[in-house]
Amino acid sequence: GNLPVPAPAVLGLLAGTGAVVVPAPTPEAARYELVTPTAAAIFATLARFEQPAMKVEAVGYGLGARHLESLPNALRVWVGEVAELPTEQTITLLETNIDDMPAELCGYLMERLFEAGARDVWFTPIQMKKNRPGILVSVxxxxxxxxxLLDIIFRETTTLGVRRRPVGRHEAARELFKFESSLGPAAVKVKRWGGRPVNVSAEYEVCRELARRTGRPLQEIYRVVELEAWQKIAAQEVNEPWR
Known part of the structure; x- marks a missing residue:
């Protein structure tokens, strides 16, 4: 028999992922399956349903076999690196007090929250009622x-309530700069303010691999990578001094 659109399998796969389901853009499109179960499974496994500011490196198109009169049966994919804008942004601060949870569960909670997209997670020692030591969980x-994130907090902790409030913060733009150093392939995070680089920070995983491969101390690898990164960035911006 006939099935509703979206199909039950598609809705089942997307439920709980944060995907926003909207009506079909035209009456004609509403008669056809625009998202297949296979696509829904890929989205549910790999996608985060948000659009960050980004530096677009490539654009790809895929065309479907069915011809629709009212809209193109096409999919467009952007590939690039996230570029955070130096502007004041409003984000959410979630907080809860806990005094009856083992420490190892706190570590697991932090891992889950970061995996789910939290910008930062930290624990603060506090004193709670009945003179019991506890922790303030901030996200x-x-x-x-x-x-x-609320779903993770309520499932993974003993808390009965979570406070929330919007907070504003100024953010410097950042980018990942990959280059060929004298020690091998390297990468640093570049912080920009006012459009100009003001700091570089070597990537730990890359430096660790270089240290193991070369046998040189990790702190020396950091110094070499960051110095050479500054030199290459300065050469790129010779017409726009930043020091």
Whole structure:
């Protein structure tokens, strides 16, 4: 018999992922399956349903076999690196007090929250009622992820309530700069303010691999990589001095 659109399998796969389901854009499109179960499974496994500012490196198109009069049967994919804008942003701060949970569960909670997209997670020692020591769990995240993070907090902790409030913060732009150093392939995070680089920070995993491969001390690897990164960045911006 006939099945509703979206198909039950598609809705089942997307439920709980944060995907927003909207009506078909035209009456004609409403008669056809625009998202297949295979696509829904890929989205549910790999996708985060948000659109960050990004540097687009490539664009790809896929065309479907069915011809629709009212809209193109096409999929467009952007590939690039996230580029955070130096502007004041409003994000959500979630907080809760806990005094009856083992420490190892706190570590697991932090891992889950970061995996779900939290910008930052930290624990603060506090004194609670009946003179019991406890911790204040604080989570910074985009407002769009609030429901997902609340679900993790309530499932993975003993808390009965979570406070929330919007907070504003100024952010410097950042980018990942990959280059060929004298020690091998390297990468640093570049912090920009006012459009100009003001700091570089070597990537730990890359430096660790270089240290193991070369046998040189890790702190020396850090110094070499960051110095050479500055030199290459300065050469790129010779017409726009930043020091």
């Amino acid at each position: 910074l995240a985009p407002a769009a992820l609030e429901d997902r």
